[in-house]
Amino acid sequence: MEYQHKSLANGGWQKLSFFEQMANIGSEVERAIKWKNKNNAQYCSMAFERALELLDLTIGSEKSGSRLRELLRLREALADYFAFDNIYSSSDEKWHTYFGAFSFAVRINH
Numbered sequence: 079m080e081y082q083h084k085s086l087a088n089g090g091w092q093k094l095s096f097f098e099q100m101a102n103i104g105s106e107v108e109r110a111i112k113w114k115n116k117n118n119a120q121y122c123s124m125a126f127e128r129a130l131e132l133l134d135l136t137i138g139s140e141k142s143g144s145r146l147r148e149l150l151r152l153r154e155a156l157a158d159y160f161a162f163d164n165i166y167s168s169s170d171e172k173w174h175t176y177f178g179a180f181s182f183a184v185r186i187n188h
Contacts, residue, residue, distance in 0.1 A: 091132070096145075097180050098184055099132070101183075109121075110126040111173060114160070115170070133156070134153075136149060159173070
């Protein structure tokens with residue numbers, strides 16, 4: 079597999095806390111939303127793929143059953159929102175709120 083985040087895929091990702099990982103995933107989701115709203119499907123798709131790549135790195139290193147279930151549901155909901163029919167009724171605002179909590183947690187812990 080060809081990673082866009084090569085240094086992170088080679089072990090750097092596991093050095094980050096869970097909150098840092100989720101905040102970084104959220105940054106890519108925010109970029110995807112921005113490009114979606116600017117009607118730039120190519121850039122939106124690229125940011126979405128980067129978000130999935132980072133999410134998959136997190137999923138691959140996760141051992142906890144409940145956290146793993148949450149991450150897999152998150153992946154499904156993101157795919158539904160950006161690539162399918164949005165049957166879960168996600169919105170830009172819901173994604174801002176969800177990932178914003180992780181960004182806030184990172185800021186208060188540093």
